[in-house]
Amino acid sequence: MSTVSAPRVLLVAVSPLGTPGLLGASTWDAVRQAGGVLVSLRDPAWRDLLTEAGATLLPAGDRSTDADTLTAALPEADLPEVTRPVGARIVWLVDAPDLDAATERALTAVRRIGLEDTDLRTLPAPADPPGAQLLRSVQIMDALRSPGGDAWSAGQTHRSLARYLLEESHEVLDVIEQPASHPAGALTDELGDILFQIVFHARLGQEAAEPWSVDDVARSLNAKMERRNPHVFGTATDTALEHRDDVEEIVAQWHGVKAAEGRPAGLLDGVPTRLPALQRAAKAVHRARSAGTLDALLATADRAVEDDPALAGRSVARALLDLVVEAEARDEDPESSLRTLLGRLGTDATRSPQGD
Incomplete structure (x- = not known):
């Protein structure tokens, strides 16, 4: 049976918001059959999972998608030619929610070390599940509140944030009740501000005498919804x-x-x-x-x-x-009905009956 030549480099774009180890079956096959696996992922859990799966890990360099990292990981003498269709001399796992952008950076690296574009193939990891961006919101809030983060955020308390929660709630109501007065996407934006308040209060909860987190908030919501429905x-x-x-x-x-x-x-x-x-x-x-x-x-x-x-x-x-x-x-x-009516009246209700 004839063999099919495998790519020198197989790029796998992994979302930084995904669960470590979440790859398709064919991707895991490629990882196991590769001559070597280059890991440019921030989450250290990936390296342990890959080692457990029997992958041959290569030095990660600076963990970026650049030519120097690829050059260091592609010594021709050390990696045998791979002829299995799903195999590759190197499987390169990179943090990249955008496959196109990651591919373009990888192509630049491949060209710089003298390989052809055809020496690189790409394989996306599974798409993020619904709600994955909420994980990034939690990460952002944690960075703002942690040492070396944002001084204003570090000085807030549940009480000091109360006025913002009230203000943001009214802004959401304004968009809902007067949509024509706001640009497209306004509701998404205002709800994002509400979400920030929730994530902020949950981050403060982690510092309480009896700590709680955003997971406790979600757990409480989930239990209530399941119980009452x-x-x-x-x-x-x-x-x-x-x-x-x-x-x-x-x-x-x-x-x-x-x-x-x-x-x-x-x-x-x-x-x-x-x-x-x-x-x-x-x-x-x-x-x-x-x-x-x-x-x-x-x-x-x-x-x-x-x-x-x-x-x-x-x-x-x-x-x-x-x-x-x-x-x-x-x-x-x-x-809400009265508030909507008052909004419809606008400034006309305050004009003098005699005119200007």
């Missing part, structure tokens, strides 16, 4: 709901699971006092309707208006509550 993640997904498309049944299930967790039972327990009044009222009405106590809530409100001197003559409060009940029945947030 048994029709999706439970052991009996087919029978968790009588009607899978019934949103009201899904909401009732959510509240049932939440009640079983021992969450606050009061209509306003756990609702932030700083939340706008219309939004707090909507939360109370939603809880009351879910619990079947909406009539009792309204009756209590009537008595309060009649008996509480502080509410005497303030029938507008009771009228607003009725509007909240009406909005909640339509699954409409009264706070």
Whole structure:
């Protein structure tokens, strides 16, 4: 059987955000059959994994994709010719989320040491899984907060960051409620600012007396979502709901699971006092309707208006509550609705009726 000549250099572009060892089966075959493997990867775990797999590791040089590194790793006398199709005299693993850019740098190195372009072949590693960029966000935050990083970031606390979380949240709301007033990509950008706050608080958590991290935040979220959505993640997904498309049944299930967790039972327990009044009222009405106590809530409100001197003559409060009940029945947030209306009014509402 005739053999097929293998490339002198097989370049494998590995994302620095990927899990060490995550390569396709054919790539691992090429690694094992190569005359030598050059590792230009920052994560030291790769070298241990490659050694365990039986690869012949070459000196890594300065771990960059350049001609000097390749020259040092390609002594013609030391590496036998490889004729297996998946083999190569050298498999070169490089940190490179961009295969095209990595290939161009490798071609430059190949040409400088006198080889032809055909002496280089490329093979991409598996694509990053969804969410891989979040790992980079965590790395960036860690670098900012660590010694030698950013002085401003090093001086922040949970309390000092609180105002930014509030500000960024309102900026997200502005984009959602007035998309025409913002450029394309604005929501992605503003949500990124929210994500930065979450990652920042999680980094501070690592320094607490009882440390916690962004993984604990994600673990808490994941557990809650899986617990409160048994029709999706439970052991009996087919029978968790009588009607899978019934949103009201899904909401009732959510509240049932939440009640079983021992969450606050009061209509306003756990609702932030700083939340706008219309939004707090909507939360109370939603809880009351879910619990079947909406009539009792309204009756209590009537008595309060009649008996509480502080509410005497303030029938507008009771009228607003009725509007909240009406909005909640339509699954409409009264706070957002009013804020959107005010945004539509713009500066026209402040102009004098007499003109300029």
